[in-house]
Amino acid sequence: MAQQVRGVIAPGKGQPVRIETITIPDPGPGEAVVKVQACGVCHTDLHYREGGINDDFPFLLGHEAAGIVESVGEGVTEVAPGDFVVLNWRAVCGQCRACRRGRPWYCFNTHNAKQKMTLADGTELSPALGIGAFADKTLVAAGQCTKVDPAAKPEVAGLLGCGVMAGLGAAINTGNVGRGDSVAVIGCGGVGAAAVLGSRLAGAARIIAVDLDDRKLATARELGATHTVNAKDGDVVTAVQELTGGFGADVVIDAVGIPDTYKQAFYARDLAGTVVLVGVPTPEMKLELPLLDVFGRGGALKSSWYGDCLPSRDFPMLIDLYLQGRLDLGAFVTETIPLDGVEAAFEKMHHGDVLRSVVVL
Structure with missing residues (x-):
């Protein structure tokens, strides 16, 4: 049964973001619904708001996230409800010429959820980098979920979803x-x-x-x-x-x-x-x-590209290093903020006042 949750929307080019009620459909084949626990505010989200990526407004922003798998669709075997996961925006296909040559980190056919999340009036949303995680829950392709050790703090683990992994x-x-x-x-x-x-x-x-x-x-x-x-x-x-x-x-x-x-x-x-x-x-x-x-x-x-990472290989290894005290991922979290703090976080980012603001839900 479809669910209605809160999400941060960029309604138009250069317009301030706002919280709207969004509809999350049940996961279809190969899809998963994830309850978002934390999501970093990345410069790419600001690019989306400013129309620097494309003009497929309205956008559901947020992509640097960690959370708990709530439900999965038909045929999903890589994750299960209850798994703690980091979301990634390059779900490898396993079939393209890069994957067949043993270079899946270059996958040329990465994919996202096929169903659309919508506003309450039915307007389809474009999720940032195919994720859209400035929300209580989001719908993604199951391959965008990478299971990691649940001992890691969500606000830290989620940073591997984009900027920290890229660097x-x-x-x-x-x-x-x-x-x-x-x-x-x-x-x-x-x-x-x-x-x-x-x-x-x-x-x-x-x-x-x-x-x-x-x-x-x-x-x-x-x-x-x-x-x-x-x-x-x-x-x-x-x-x-x-x-x-x-x-x-x-x-x-x-x-x-x-x-x-x-x-x-x-x-x-x-x-x-x-x-x-x-x-x-x-x-x-x-x-x-x-x-x-x-x-x-x-x-x-x-x-x-995304640090040429393979999420299934790199995310668990880096989380293990973090838990061993050998990788200080916590140093990147300047502040934690509520869902309605994203617009202010963009301003702080613009002035260089933060390394990362992280939305905690």
Whole structure:
């Protein structure tokens, strides 16, 4: 039987979000209804509100979430009612050319729930990243649910659903940061800070955090950065080279995603080094680089999709590290807020006042 719950809706481009009553259908084949316990306020949600993703308003926002499976549809075997899960926005299909080649983290046919959640008047909602978790409950594809140890706090576990996993994975999975490497991370918001933490976890010897905000640089230090560079104080490329014996870093991670920071990342890496783009550009951005420099510097230029993660592999492992005290995911939670605090959280995000605001239900 369909249920009516509260949800945070973005009604139109640039309009303030509001709480509405939404209808959650019973799960169909391959679907699950999840009772949301916590959901982080991610910059992607703000992009949705501002029309930066698409114009399929109204949106049901929220995607960085953890909760309890309430019910499942026909054919679901990977999770069961009562399971504590982290939601992910890339449910792998197992059948596409990437999955068949043994690279499911590149799945080209990820899927969401087929049924639509609606407003009380029947208006169909577009759930953010196929999740829509600023709500008491949400409907997702069962493959978007990853079972993890229920000893983890929901407000911490949910962060793996997007930003923290993107940053950790950019360092560990995409950048292949190894023991003794030097790493520079440009942009130390939630994703960049997680890239710093991931680099430390991978055993990097030198981790250089770059940002314009001294508060974010201080947090990066706490998470494992060995050096910090305020980009307002001089040339970033020169600063990174000076901190790496004049050569540049083995891996440079651009967690901002604009042409200027990408060029900094490109020239701040050592010869044969790796650039990882994990910051998300906007459609109008263009990049121009001398092709001879691309050829002559060698190495790899990579883009990181969701930290190239495989949720079924990575989420349980990272939660285990958190529970062992080896991965400080709690450092990312600046504040916990109620469901009606999302609009204020967007404002704090805009001013750089928080690493993560987390809605707790």
